[in-house]
Amino acid sequence: MPVAVQGIRKAFPGTLALDGVDLTVGAGEVHALLGANGSGKSTLVKTLTGVYQPDAGTIDVGDRQLRAIGSPTEAGELGIAVVHQESPLVDMLTVSECVALFRGYPTTGGRVRWKQLHCETAQLLERFDVRVDPRALAGLLSPAERALVTLAIALDRVSAGLQLLVLDEVTAALPEDQAQTYLERVGELARAGTPVLTVTHRLGELHGLATHVTVLRDGRVVHQDRAGAVDDEALVRLMVGGDPAAAAQAAPAGKAGDGAGEAGATDVPTATAAGVPTATAAGGARPAAGEGARLWTGRRGRGGERVLAVRALAGEVVRDASFELRAGEIVGVGGLAEAGVAELPQLLSGAARRTGGSIEVDGRPLPPGPDPRAAIDAGLALLPADRLRSGGVASLPVRENVVLPDAGRYWHRRRAERTALRHVIEDLDVRPPSADALFGALSGGNQQKILLAKWLLVGPSVLVLDDPTQGVDPGARATIFSLLRAAAAEGLAVLLFSTELEQLVSMCSRVLVLRDGTVAKQLSGDELTRETVSKWCYA
Numbered sequence: 001m002p003v004a005v006q007g008i009r010k011a012f013p014g015t016l017a018l019d020g021v022d023l024t025v026g027a028g029e030v031h032a033l034l035g036a037n038g039s040g041k042s043t044l045v046k047t048l049t050g051v052y053q054p055d056a057g058t059i060d061v062g063d064r065q066l067r068a069i070g071s072p073t074e075a076g077e078l079g080i081a082v083v084h085q086e087s088p089l090v091d092m093l094t095v096s097e098c099v100a101l102f103r104g105y106p107t108t109g110g111r112v113r114w115k116q117l118h119c120e121t122a123q124l125l126e127r128f129d130v131r132v133d134p135r136a137l138a139g140l141l142s143p144a145e146r147a148l149v150t151l152a153i154a155l156d157r158v159s160a161g162l163q164l165l166v167l168d169e170v171t172a173a174l175p176e177d178q179a180q181t182y183l184e185r186v187g188e189l190a191r192a193g194t195p196v197l198t199v200t201h202r203l204g205e206l207h208g209l210a211t212h213v214t215v216l217r218d219g220r221v222v223h224q225d226r227a228g229a230v231d232d233e234a235l236v237r238l239m240v241g242g243d244p245a246a247a248a249q250a251a252p253a254g255k256a257g258d259g260a261g262e263a264g265a266t267d268v269p270t271a272t273a274a275g276v277p278t279a280t281a282a283g284g285a286r287p288a289a290g291e292g293a294r295l296w297t298g299r300r301g302r303g304g305e306r307v308l309a310v311r312a313l314a315g316e317v318v319r320d321a322s323f324e325l326r327a328g329e330i331v332g333v334g335g336l337a338e339a340g341v342a343e344l345p346q347l348l349s350g351a352a353r354r355t356g357g358s359i360e361v362d363g364r365p366l367p368p369g370p371d372p373r374a375a376i377d378a379g380l381a382l383l384p385a386d387r388l389r390s391g392g393v394a395s396l397p398v399r400e401n402v403v404l405p406d407a408g409r410y411w412h413r414r415r416a417e418r419t420a421l422r423h424v425i426e427d428l429d430v431r432p433p434s435a436d437a438l439f440g441a442l443s444g445g446n447q448q449k450i451l452l453a454k455w456l457l458v459g460p461s462v463l464v465l466d467d468p469t470q471g472v473d474p475g476a477r478a479t480i481f482s483l484l485r486a487a488a489a490e491g492l493a494v495l496l497f498s499t500e501l502e503q504l505v506s507m508c509s510r511v512l513v514l515r516d517g518t519v520a521k522q523l524s525g526d527e528l529t530r531e532t533v534s535k536w537c538y539a
């Protein structure tokens with residue numbers, strides 16, 4: 001029996017998050033749930049997993065028809081497993097200990113039976129074909145291993161027969177090759193009969209995996225069909241607005257894959273859907289055009305001047321990394337987190353202390369750190385990967401978040417502050433269009449727009465972006481990239497760290513590939529293709 005929701009409605013104060021949603025996931029199906037930030041995807045997932053109870057509608061699970069699922073525990077008892085992007089594994093514990101946090105420790109006479117724990121963990125991992133040593137420290141697992149252990153724990157927690165596996169943006173933070181490994185396993189589970197509902201902003205990863213697609217917009221279903229019925233560009237338009245019927249007609253089946261290929265295949269994405277949507281494809285989105293560069297207050301007209309010089313940089317993982325950046329360049333950085341990609345933004349921005357080498361911004365040497373203020377003052381800003389923990393202050397309104405790094409500039413200058421905020425909200429199409437909205441209550445895409453605007457207003461010579469489109473919908477991506485391009489055309493130098501190869505290839509004139517902590521290769525011109533970047537990053 002499939003899992004089905006009918007007529008689901010859920011309102012929050014001032015927002016109708018779900019408005020009569022119908023959706024069915026049958027045995028062996030992988031149903032992709034797509035939509036722009038704020039379209040209602042998480043609310044639907046939370047309704048299915050017992051976090052929220054709907055105001056109206058019914059939920060069928062197997063042969064039971066329910067008005068609501070009362071709690072996450074009840075969802076587990078009904079056979080609904082959910083995996084979120086944030087893994088519950090604790091870095092300092094072994095895999096067995098992480099599993100014990102959910103299953104409990106086997107004990108006799110108050111003493112933990114460690115052998116039994118490892119043995120039971122090994123059996124659990126084997127059951128889901130996860131090849132990881134139970135004694136390994138969780139913090140030393142690769143991102144894909146971590147995600148697979150998390151998947152095994154989620155599946156194990158379902159006490160009844162598995163009725164539905166819900167994946168909530170699980171691959172958002174995984175590098176592309178590791179996401180593929182993960183999705184191959186999901187494909188295997190689906191082929192063995194498990195119904196899967198997957199939420200993602202990465203359309204490329206659905207090719208060959210998804211069998212059905214539902215697009216939500218403003219809480220309503222605007223498209224529901226077999227995967228491949230419309231192509232990726234049409235899906236993007238359906239997500240962000242425009243006329244759905246026209247969008248569907250304009251783009252018949254073709255590019256989006258027909259579900260017949262290898263699970264997790266990623267060789268079909270269009271530049272539009274996979275990484276850098278164009279203004280046209282984004283349809284209703286309002287990407288910043290030339291005037292978007294007005295947000296960047298840095299020095300203009302420096303065409304090609306060297307703004308960043310990194311020499312023999314070393315940290316804990318990074319070693320002997322050297323490269324330069326010129327005004328107006330957009331340069332990408334690819335590679336595995338453990339190759340130094342996770343550490344390099346921290347070293348450049350002064351968030352972590354370097355152990356060797358030098359960093360110069362506009363000819364000014366930075367101290368070894370940690371000293372982020374010195375980097376900002378010299379003209380280098382970082383948009384970090386973790387928006388809520390290190391990017392913005394969730395409990396403060398948009399206004400404070402925007403002016404925070406440069407509060408002195410707006411001190412007793414209310415009009416300047418108002419003008420800056422108006423430009424931010426207009427140029428970046430921030431929704432809701434209010435400087436008083438709480439930052440933490442905005443969708444991921446809108447949070448990222450605010451953080452980008454905040455740093456552009458400071459006017460750095462170099463802006464380092466660490467995976468800026470994680471969990472960001474195609475419309476917001478278009479806006480963000482369009483604004484970056486406009487600012488780069490005026491002279492901003494951009495260093496773009498991304499887990500999405502397509503993004504590196506389509507946004508950057510040059511890509512640095514990190515391996516073993518050092519810049520192993522620089523790719524540009526004809527050499528800069530998905531295949532070569534992938535080969536250098538992951539082979």
Ligand SMILES: Nc1ncnc2c1ncn2[C@@H]1O[C@H](COP(=O)(O)OP(=O)(O)OP(=O)(O)O)[C@@H](O)[C@H]1O
Nearest residue numbers: 012015017035036037038039040041042043443444
């Ligand atoms: N607890 C809540 N209280 C008030 N409003 C909420 C709450 N949860 C969600 N909303 C609102 O409901 C709407 C749908 O939000 P939801 O989080 O479901 O969207 P989403 O499609 O998952 O977005 P994203 O891609 O950013 O995760 C949004 O307008 C959001 O602001």
